[in-house]
Amino acid sequence: MKLEMICTGEEVLSGQIIDTNAAWVANTLMEQGIEMQHRTTVGDRLDDLVDVFTARSHHADVIIVNGGLGPTTDDMSAEAMAKAKGEPLTLNEQWKRTLIDWYAASNRLMPESNLKQALLPESAIMVDNPVGTACGFRVKLNRAWFFFTPGVPFELKQMIHEQFLPFLNTEFGSSQPTKVFKLLTIGQGESALQDTLSALQLPSGIELGYRSSMPHIEVKVFARGKTAINQLEDVVSAIRLLLGHVVVADNVPTLASEIHQRLFQSGISLSMAESCTGGMLTSQLIDFPGSSSYLHHGLVTYSNESKVRVLGVSPQTLDDHGAVSIATVEEMASGAREMLDSDYALATSGIAGPDGGTDDKPVGTVAIALAVKDGGIHSQMVKLPLKKREIIRGLTAAVAYDMLRRALLGEAVIVDYPNIKRFAK
Amino acid sequence: MKLEMICTGEEVLSGQIIDTNAAWVANTLMEQGIEMQHRTTVGDRLDDLVDVFTARSHHADVIIVNGGLGPTTDDMSAEAMAKAKGEPLTLNEQWKRTLIDWYAASNRLMPESNLKQALLPESAIMVDNPVGTACGFRVKLNRAWFFFTPGVPFELKQMIHEQFLPFLNTEFGSSQPTKVFKLLTIGQGESALQDTLSALQLPSGIELGYRSSMPHIEVKVFARGKTAINQLEDVVSAIRLLLGHVVVADNVPTLASEIHQRLFQSGISLSMAESCTGGMLTSQLIDFPGSSSYLHHGLVTYSNESKVRVLGVSPQTLDDHGAVSIATVEEMASGAREMLDSDYALATSGIAGPDGGTDDKPVGTVAIALAVKDGGIHSQMVKLPLKKREIIRGLTAAVAYDMLRRALLGEAVIVDYPNIKRFAK
Numbered sequence: 119m120k121l122e123m124i125c126t127g128e129e130v131l132s133g134q135i136i137d138t139n140a141a142w143v144a145n146t147l148m149e150q151g152i153e154m155q156h157r158t159t160v161g162d163r164l165d166d167l168v169d170v171f172t173a174r175s176h177h178a179d180v181i182i183v184n185g186g187l188g189p190t191t192d193d194m195s196a197e198a199m200a201k202a203k204g205e206p207l208t209l210n211e212q213w214k215r216t217l218i219d220w221y222a223a224s225n226r227l228m229p230e231s232n233l234k235q236a237l238l239p240e241s242a243i244m245v246d247n248p249v250g251t252a253c254g255f256r257v258k259l260n261r262a263w264f265f266f267t268p269g270v271p272f273e274l275k276q277m278i279h280e281q282f283l284p285f286l287n288t289e290f291g292s293s294q295p296t297k298v299f300k301l302l303t304i305g306q307g308e309s310a311l312q313d314t315l316s317a318l319q320l321p322s323g324i325e326l327g328y329r330s331s332m333p334h335i336e337v338k339v340f341a342r343g344k345t346a347i348n349q350l351e352d353v354v355s356a357i358r359l360l361l362g363h364v365v366v367a368d369n370v371p372t373l374a375s376e377i378h379q380r381l382f383q384s385g386i387s388l389s390m391a392e393s394c395t396g397g398m399l400t401s402q403l404i405d406f407p408g409s410s411s412y413l414h415h416g417l418v419t420y421s422n423e424s425k426v427r428v429l430g431v432s433p434q435t436l437d438d439h440g441a442v443s444i445a446t447v448e449e450m451a452s453g454a455r456e457m458l459d460s461d462y463a464l465a466t467s468g469i470a471g472p473d474g475g476t477d478d479k480p481v482g483t484v485a486i487a488l489a490v491k492d493g494g495i496h497s498q499m500v501k502l503p504l505k506k507r508e509i510i511r512g513l514t515a516a517v518a519y520d521m522l523r524r525a526l527l528g529e530a531v532i533v534d535y536p537n538i539k540r541f542a543k
Numbered sequence: 544m545k546l547e548m549i550c551t552g553e554e555v556l557s558g559q560i561i562d563t564n565a566a567w568v569a570n571t572l573m574e575q576g577i578e579m580q581h582r583t584t585v586g587d588r589l590d591d592l593v594d595v596f597t598a599r600s601h602h603a604d605v606i607i608v609n610g611g612l613g614p615t616t617d618d619m620s621a622e623a624m625a626k627a628k629g630e631p632l633t634l635n636e637q638w639k640r641t642l643i644d645w646y647a648a649s650n651r652l653m654p655e656s657n658l659k660q661a662l663l664p665e666s667a668i669m670v671d672n673p674v675g676t677a678c679g680f681r682v683k684l685n686r687a688w689f690f691f692t693p694g695v696p697f698e699l700k701q702m703i704h705e706q707f708l709p710f711l712n713t714e715f716g717s718s719q720p721t722k723v724f725k726l727l728t729i730g731q732g733e734s735a736l737q738d739t740l741s742a743l744q745l746p747s748g749i750e751l752g753y754r755s756s757m758p759h760i761e762v763k764v765f766a767r768g769k770t771a772i773n774q775l776e777d778v779v780s781a782i783r784l785l786l787g788h789v790v791v792a793d794n795v796p797t798l799a800s801e802i803h804q805r806l807f808q809s810g811i812s813l814s815m816a817e818s819c820t821g822g823m824l825t826s827q828l829i830d831f832p833g834s835s836s837y838l839h840h841g842l843v844t845y846s847n848e849s850k851v852r853v854l855g856v857s858p859q860t861l862d863d864h865g866a867v868s869i870a871t872v873e874e875m876a877s878g879a880r881e882m883l884d885s886d887y888a889l890a891t892s893g894i895a896g897p898d899g900g901t902d903d904k905p906v907g908t909v910a911i912a913l914a915v916k917d918g919g920i921h922s923q924m925v926k927l928p929l930k931k932r933e934i935i936r937g938l939t940a941a942v943a944y945d946m947l948r949r950a951l952l953g954e955a956v957i958v959d960y961p962n963i964k965r966f967a968k
Binding site: 131132133134135136137138140141142143144145146148153154155156157158159160161166170173327328329330390396397398400401404405407408409410413414415416417418419420421423424427428457458471472473507508511 | 565578
């Protein structure tokens with residue numbers, strides 16, 4: 119079965135909007151074992167749409183069309199498909215009823231312009247949209263089934279899951295069952311990960327994929343078919359043994375998400391003292407609703423004065439060792455932890471660049487400490503293999519979270535990652 | 544002149560990578576007055592590439608191809624174009640020399656595999672890439688000039704600016720001079736902005752565009768041709784008068800960038816006391832190198848205990864007024880400011896949701912204060928018209944930055960925005 123996508127909309131074509139819908143659809147289908155083969159992006163010109171629909175209808179079995187289902191004049195996906203098929207638009211009474219009820223539910227009269235959203239090509243089959251005013255529809259042209267979806271991301275997502283995937287299943291026979299296991303890694307490059315894992319003799323039906331989302335690289339293990347799914351667990355175990363500490367979490371998008379899941383409603387409390395990460399450790403957790411239940415505070419002490427006044431770092435320590443040092447981050451972590459007697463506190467201080475590096479402490483030098491209630495303090499100073507400010511900060515936050523994650527699991531807090539050089543204490 | 548783009552690469556097609564290159568190219572060209580008409584995304588299959596090159600070569604005058612110029616076997620843009628043209632690949636001696644020198648400069652021998660990057664279709668004209676090992680090239684097939692560019696974003700950007708735009712100029716005659724002025728706005732929706740500005744009788748050659756990047760909407764004023772460019776300033780002034788306080792900055796992408804530019808090397812110092820924004824105010828500034836010169840500290844005091852212990856907020860105030868109140872944010876701002884005697888301090892406290900709202904203070908209720916050295920304190924409590932956690936936090940940060948911006952300019956610190964309801968004090 120050959121599958122394509124057509125993205126419509128002047129904003130997407132002209133780069134006003136970055137097309138995250140296209141990536142989301144391709145990714146979601148891939149996790150079902152279905153490969154996207156081709157994507158076309160066109161603006162809101164009727165003739166362009168008709169041309170693209172006609173041209174691609176000979177190449178694919180299924181084409182997802184995204185966008186152009188709204189009530190305004192530049193929404194013309196339905197009209198273009200009717201023209202491509204050489205048939206009229208007709209009013210879908212069922213969707214008209216839905217729209218009128220939708221507006222009535224909020225005591226409003228439906229604007230006349232919205233009626234346009236119930237006008238579908240004559241041979242189209244309406245597809246329900248329970249969360250918006252744009253219904254989807256599907257229609258066959260030449261070789262291809264065209265499946266029209268709304269541009270609003272959450273409406274699209276619901277329609278793909280609840281309508282499109284079941285349709286594919288019915289129309290093209292139940293595809294093989296598939297399962298994906300995702301291992302989140304830090305501290306090793308994509309090609310090195312590939313090299314290491316190339317030693318594995320993968321059973322048939324099992325494939326590896328990689329997704330780089332700095333500072334993380336995700337290793338995806340796809341299993342297609344029952345036999346492969348039964349072997350998935352063994353393959354994941356083998357990958358773990360080959361990669362070691364580099365694997366930091368399973369089936370979560372980020373380490374912050376892993377930490378949030380472990381701390382939420384755990385009764386464990388956390389504080390942060392950040393310098394080079396500049397609030398990143400704190401704000402990545404605060405992105406999750408409910409983080410207030412465990413996060414006491416995040417103190418971004420950028421200046422030396424602030425480290426002294428807010429965290430109680432000793433001026434002598436700063437003089438003797440500098441702001442980027444094991445001694446300073448240890449005092450930062452202890453200061454932040456003791457203030458509210460938190461169970462844990464993380465502290466970072468480093469040189470994120472582009473300026474401020476020295477021969478002793480070049481750009482990318484970072485000190486990180488974890489203070490543990492009744493458990494002393496763990497700290498390390500590392501040299502990150504990167505020069506870009508935001509990537510240095512992101513990897514620093516990831517290593518800090520990983521120290522906390524390992525402490526929560528009762529494992530050794532400080533370990534080696536292939537790409538990260540640790541300074542001797 | 545009809546212009547298209549072809550994006551190549553399995554990672555882009557399958558959604559492993561979101562295609563920011565495509566949006567950047569379209570945006571950059573639009574600011575030169577050149578419209579992108581069509582975009583195709585294909586994977587790394589030779590036949591697909593040959594088919595797409597051949598098919599699109601009849602529809603456009605210029606086609607930018609992005610990606611597939613690397614040294615590995617799945618990089619096959621050059622090979623595909625040679626096949627589409629029915630001509631061999633030949634070794635470009637000049638680029639071979641460049642590659643050898645490139646490696647020699649870092650005392651390395653060029654790996655044999657890199658020689659592939661000097662293999663171009665016989666009729667291709669090499670395009671220099673001073674910042675990477677993948678040269679670009681251009682070649683004519685049927686109606687279209689194909690211009691091949693590297694996938695690495697900063698290499699692509701340099702090649703578009705330094706090679707592609709001059710090529711367009713030479714090949715298609717100097718296009719009209721164009722100029723863009725961008726006004727950053729907050730606190731009014733895109734359709735309301737459009738409605739307001741529809742009152743303007745725009746001179747010929749001047750057009751408006753809108754880019755939504757929450758919490759900001761950017762109004763772009765394009766001027767094409769000398770006459771229009773001469774009128775640009777007047778049009779911008781008229782827009783300012785129509786939109787009022789909604790316009791918060793000129794020709795910068797975000798308010799954080801505007802604040803950074805005003806504070807960097809100004810001698811003015813700033814502190815932050817954040818609750819609902821959770822470090823966002825601080826980290827958006829720390830993204831800019833050099834922010835340490837003015838940013839004393841950013842204290843994310845999420846818990847009440849932390850507000851008391853770190854910032855010196857009185858427990859009585861929290862009891863009497865609650866954490867989300869004018870009284871509390873004023874004490875937060877004063878506490879953060881006084882600690883290091885900063886010139887300014889911003890404080891936020893609000894209900895970002897999804898839980899925690901009450902009848903009196905529903906989700907979206909936010910208190911913001913600005914403490915000024917020797918200048919008292921400005922504060923307001925607002926109800927934001929949004930429900931999504933990250934958007935509430937983003938708009939809160941924008942309003943806070945705007946209070947500081949207005950104070951720096953000596954203007955009234957607190958003003959009304961159409962979309963934001965202010966509570967009576």
